[in-house]
Amino acid sequence: MTLRVLLCDDHPLFLDGIAAALSAAEDIEVVAAAATGEEGIRLAGELRPDLVVMDLGLPDMSGLDAIRRLPGVPVLVLSMSEDDPTVLAALKAGARGYLAKLAGRSEILHAVRTVAAGGAVFSGGVADRLMAFLTRPAGPVAPCAFPELTGREREVLELLARGHDNHRIARSLFLSEKTVRNHVSHIFTKLSVRDRAEAVARARNARLGETPGQKQGQGQGQDQGRNPGQE
Template sequence: MTTENAVRVLLCDDHPLYLDGMEAALSCVPDIEVVGRATTGAEALTLAAELRPDLVVMDLNLPDMSGIDAIRELSGVAILVLSMSEEDSSVLAALRAGAQGYLVKGARRAEILRAVRTVADGGAVFSGVVAAHLTACLTAPVGGGTPAALPELTDREREVLDLVARGHDNRRISRELFLSEKTVRNHLSHVFAKLRVRDRAAAVARARDAGLGQG
């Protein structure tokens, strides 16, 4: 039984079994109430508008759009990212988009509960490995490097897109990066989804605008 001032949470993840586990973990405490579940970014945006949750627990890898884009479109609601990715680019992109917390999947139940309460109350929470990455970024010498282009992409996705922008086909990319052509195609499908472009030409245009494919 939930309390009157329970934190109202909307879950968004494309794996139904993971959603089941998260809902079970959160629903067994009286001060947290799961009010909705979404498996796509579009569904999360619709439910957030209808249900007005206090907090959205958001995965970044969604089938219809990047979780980063979904976070940007959510307003007036706290965001806690729960993702498999612990790469600097994903963490920084999520924070720039408006997330207040970032945990890596595999976090303990107690850590997730604490994060939900803290972020809903206006605080910020990061898992240990994410906090270490942020500390390294913040303490890096000024001028020691430039921000990564298209931070919503992983390092590997950016590498593949750079080669596409240089005019390489999938077979050549697979040889240069020692990947299978299927893996290259998978990376490109993720790039298209995250950049919200429909084809290779549009992706190349975005890449060149960001400074990739040069030299």
């Protein structure tokens, strides 16, 4: 049986790459690609694919809202964001799988087949973070960090917290450096911070930018005064 897959992502280069990777498999057909949430919802209703591969940072709405509005189609999330609140929000919205965008082709193919068949798949980093979150001592549920930011701005802030400069962020998100600078400026305004160092400090205090296996709190007090590149 051929799996019919709908892609929903506003990064043209990423869309081309993931479409080529999936179409090369004999058992997978990419039936359409959408660049906005509304387009993805419409195409999912018209084409009834077996699976939707969804980015969370869409230009017209949050990918989480798009997932909630899909007509009962299994969803695999491919995102740059791997923080606990985002992963949990995606699962609550109805996603059956969650991979980092840096996942390899074989991992993505396995995830597509598994989620389409009714299973659940998480990349190693996401699974580690999810397990750590679920096994923490009970306490107040932390709200989603920085709800005032758009999905794309959260992705940029996540990479800022990892110490990436504008050039590296642009390459990671398939954006122009000018677009990244605009996102950084919007982040400064919405978070009421003066510079990158303050934005990074806020992000790390909210546990954005942590890599799998980092000890809780490790690095939060380090490099907060660094200014890795200018806006």
